[in-house]
Amino acid sequence: MKLTILGGGGFRVPLVYGALLGDRAEGRVTEVVLHDLDAGRLDAVTRVLAEQAADVPDAPEVTATTDLDEALRGADFVFSAIRVGGLEGRANDERVALAQGVLGQETVGAGGIAYGLRTVPVAVDIAQRVARLAPDAWVINFTNPAGLVTEAMSRHLGNRVIGICDSPVGLGRRIARVLGANPREAWIDYVGLNHLGWVRGLRVAGRDELPRLLADPGLLGSFEEGKLFGPDWLQSLGVIPNEYLHYYYFNREAVRAYQEAHQTRGAFLRDQQARFYDEMRDPSAAAFLAWDRTRAEREATYMSENRETAGAGERDADDLSGGYEKVALALMRAIARDERTTLILNVRNQHALSVLDNDAVIEVPCLVDAGGAHPVAVDPLPDHATGLVCSVKAVEREVLAAAESGSRTTAVKAFALHPLVDSVNVARRLVDGYTQVHPGLAYLG
Structure with a gap:
């Protein structure tokens, strides 16, 4: 089975390859093709993978290329892990936003919008190439902003593109661990958008254990999200938010x-x-x-x-081992081998969350099998969460419209509508600032 990794010179690629090295079952990946625009980075990562595989018999063969079409032809799975503009672009996203007194984080607020505006056109081109050169391939999107980029690609690939993130998985694992439950045996009632979701329940043997956690300030303050948000605020919410909601609440x-x-x-x-x-x-x-x-x-x-x-202190040792590569491997195995499983993924809504339309990409538990990822219907969110989800989804749609039309006016609208950007004038200055530092935004007229 052939796996193509776009952004193959990226720093986190060895995490994915390490997960593949541990998969010895029939039908596993035997060929990995790395694609990147930077030949030097490709060479560096290829060396890392070779040393990883040195003592592993029958490790997946690794090749590298700067030719995108060559990388895609014949692929069974395509991992999209690109970073348009590189880390210099991310640093500029942060700098321009902070100069206007607003958040520049790469997936949240002004920084996420800027990153999306320059990434969506590239992601759409990739989706169109996959549809033409590897129509039977499944695309697993790692590229941030993950929900927005997955939705852009889904307009060309339908349900054959699935976005992944390790944040919900890590959150569910931490909650289960605090409650003394096995994460593999727990059903995590999680719903929202990428980096904008909440755990509303954690069921073990049919019993929701989350109320026990919420009733105990000591337990609540013992893990990452409890330290970030504080037990009082979590008890007030009655749910456990994804760590990225710290950017909204604080x-x-x-x-x-x-x-x-x-x-x-x-x-x-x-x-x-x-x-x-x-x-x-x-x-x-x-x-x-x-x-x-x-x-x-x-x-x-x-x-x-x-x-x-x-005042949360250092991260716990158990939270330093990544996790998105494990989600990717579990997803790929479920599809390739029909090993049915449940994963929290970014997929088209398909009636799962009633407040959004069917084509909106959301982040929810999905049943995964050879036919892909099938979102599980979820109960409505509380009003405070519904308001945020609808506001941010509206912004994502404006970003998609701006990327498609090249309209500077629509780009300003996307910034101005975001709940973390507090002024139309700030939005205009953000667009001015970002177009000055990002050649990839020259299409905005």
């Missing part, structure tokens, strides 16, 4: 922390990864050890500004 504090930080997250990762790729220019460097050391530092500093604002 927006002023988050913006101030990012403005006062020595470096934004994007700038930190840009510099950190530049050091790694520079080190890989030395042919004698131990590629995998250098990558693993860099990865550990990356994970330990994840959302550090938010945790500092909340």
